[in-house]
Amino acid sequence: MYRFSILLLLLAPFSARAGTSGPLPTVCAAYDSTPLIFRARVLSATPIPRPPNSGSSGGPIDRVRLQVLEVFKGDPGVEITVFGSDRMFGNGGGFLVYAEPNAQNELVANLLERTGPLEYPQTADDLAWLRAYPTAPPTASVFGSASMGYAATDIPPVSLTITGPTTRTASTATDHSYAFKDLPPGAYTVTAVPPIGYTTTLVKNTAAVTVAAKGCAEIDFPIRHDTHIRGLVTDTAGNPAPNVPIDLLRPNPTQSLIGFTIVTSQFTGADGRYDLSKADPGDYWVALNSLGPNSATPYVPVYYPSGSQASAQLIHLGALGSSATRDNINLILPPPLTPVTLLVHVVNPDGTPVAHAMVSVSDPLTPHLGMAATLDANGIANITLFAGRTYTLVATTNDIHQPSCAGPVKFIAKEGLQLGTLTLDKSIQECRALEKRN
Numbered sequence: 001m002y003r004f005s006i007l008l009l010l011l012a013p014f015s016a017r018a019g020t021s022g023p024l025p026t027v028c029a030a031y032d033s034t035p036l037i038f039r040a041r042v043l044s045a046t047p048i049p050r051p052p053n054s055g056s057s058g059g060p061i062d063r064v065r066l067q068v069l070e071v072f073k074g075d076p077g078v079e080i081t082v083f084g085s086d087r088m089f090g091n092g093g094g095f096l097v098y099a100e101p102n103a104q105n106e107l108v109a110n111l112l113e114r115t116g117p118l119e120y121p122q123t124a125d126d127l128a129w130l131r132a133y134p135t136a137p138p139t140a141s142v143f144g145s146a147s148m149g150y151a152a153t154d155i156p157p158v159s160l161t162i163t164g165p166t167t168r169t170a171s172t173a174t175d176h177s178y179a180f181k182d183l184p185p186g187a188y189t190v191t192a193v194p195p196i197g198y199t200t201t202l203v204k205n206t207a208a209v210t211v212a213a214k215g216c217a218e219i220d221f222p223i224r225h226d227t228h229i230r231g232l233v234t235d236t237a238g239n240p241a242p243n244v245p246i247d248l249l250r251p252n253p254t255q256s257l258i259g260f261t262i263v264t265s266q267f268t269g270a271d272g273r274y275d276l277s278k279a280d281p282g283d284y285w286v287a288l289n290s291l292g293p294n295s296a297t298p299y300v301p302v303y304y305p306s307g308s309q310a311s312a313q314l315i316h317l318g319a320l321g322s323s324a325t326r327d328n329i330n331l332i333l334p335p336p337l338t339p340v341t342l343l344v345h346v347v348n349p350d351g352t353p354v355a356h357a358m359v360s361v362s363d364p365l366t367p368h369l370g371m372a373a374t375l376d377a378n379g380i381a382n383i384t385l386f387a388g389r390t391y392t393l394v395a396t397t398n399d400i401h402q403p404s405c406a407g408p409v410k411f412i413a414k415e416g417l418q419l420g421t422l423t424l425d426k427s428i429q430e431c432r433a434l435e436k437r438n
Helices: 014-019 027-033 121-135 428-437
Strands: 036-048 061-073 079-085 094-101 140-148 159-163 168-171 177-183 186-193 198-200 206-211 216-218 221-225 228-234 245-251 260-267 273-277 282-288 315-317 339-347 358-363 366-374 380-386 390-396 405-412 421-423
Touching: 027 121, 027 216, 061 094, 061 121, 094 121, 140 186, 140 206, 159 177, 168 177, 177 186, 206 216, 228 245, 228 282, 245 273, 260 273, 339 390, 358 380, 366 380, 390 428, 405 421, 405 428
Parallel strands: 140 216, 140 221, 339 421
Antiparallel strands: 036 061, 036 094, 061 079, 140 177, 159 168, 159 186, 186 206, 198 221, 228 273, 245 260, 245 282, 282 315, 339 380, 358 366, 358 390, 390 405
């Protein structure tokens, strides 16, 4: 018998359950993984202070005493006490409870899993399954769905094969679900074969699973359009450029700093080629090193066909057929930039060093990829930049005294550049206003 309480972690009111993110475990999966399952009636509920680190986001906590009416797994005894929100237990009634020990040796029953009131339809289905379990045949089942990750609903049927102690085939139904029932227990491999023009996000379209007698497993196959944007990256001499970052970008004007969102990224192969696959139909940019130069990839961004973001050409991907593949989206890798070190010295108006202040440097071509350094006790910092690039530098301190900002200073980085000593002479707001103006 369990001699400790159940801590019921309630992350949201019960009415929100159907809309929670993430799939619920199936009843058979919950049975396999949960040591204690029982049906109970609320005897009393007493408000208590919320336990620290309870994981609950709001609402009072009650100490609820339950009378155990029916046991499906484990030994809860005839009565057990739980902690839970009054949003769940305020009206009393009966509940189906799934519980397992946590690190503090308390039994945890998560409402967002399968614990719930008896009048909930899912709970009634669970009860029917649990009551039939003792006399159920010693077979297993594997089921799931093959569906789009976005709003497409017109996917043709997907063929599936399960191999192991037995081999069977199936196709998805109109709701994109499939099921292999009455399987001998054992280890299986499930393979999905999408129709032409579609693929899955899984490696080799397969998944492995082991199911026990009376057990089950859910395997979902996320289906995507089999789209491709492919090309070759070469250096200025025409040689293949390996290990270069290539980004698939969705233009997004609301992203004021960068103007896009990154959909997917990859590095070119040893032959300089890339294949940006499985993207949703739509319009995209393709860019080389879109996040700008750094120590690992010291190259300016290049947007297809050959320039800056302002001259980027949209590439349209269709859903099916020839429009779903775009080949020869080729790019030329520019020469690498040369790193240079810039010494920065910042002082207060009285000439004393500004210790431990922050220096930030931005590149107008990649304003989202700023660089920063902290001044040492002498008000000095070294920053590595790239020769030939134009930068804007601002030095700031969190000191409550004003002025607290120096800059902005605009310059072209080069070896041996000396900015001279910068003096705090403005408020941070004045510096930022000037930075935007320039």
